[in-house]
Amino acid sequence: MRRSLRWQLVGAGAVVLVGAGLITAGAHTGTEVRRPISELTVVVSDAMAGPNADCGSIDYSDTFFAAASVQLRDEKGKPLAKRSLEGAPHKSNLGCDWSVTFKHVPGAADYGIELRSDGVPPRVHDYTFTRNELSDHDWRVRIGVIR
Known part of the structure; x- marks a missing residue:
């Protein structure tokens, strides 16, 4: 028993x-x-500018960067937010950068980031990142684009 x-x-x-x-x-x-992300930063970099570039003297008026936008999407493709690249680029140790920050991003397993310019010629660059990839890089992603 x-x-x-x-x-x-x-x-x-x-x-x-x-x-x-x-x-x-x-x-x-x-x-x-x-779980929502408090802040996600996308750095868009001129892939042709080197670390010693004089970002202020480069004319970006007729390039991809002049009218470019960054759109953030969830894993189903639903747009979450959109920002434009504005102003002159900032000098960094890798070259000339524009930065956009998305705040209070809804939680998702994957995120799509679309870079779009309606300039001549129009171009679209599309990327997908997992939540873990973004977390591993402190919620910051750098994307290099050729002018």
């Missing part, structure tokens, strides 16, 4: 532990994906 009760308690404990593990695993992955 004692032995039977002991095995029933051990069996019940295993079920509780396995059940708790499944609940924890399910809650962790689902919640993590849906």
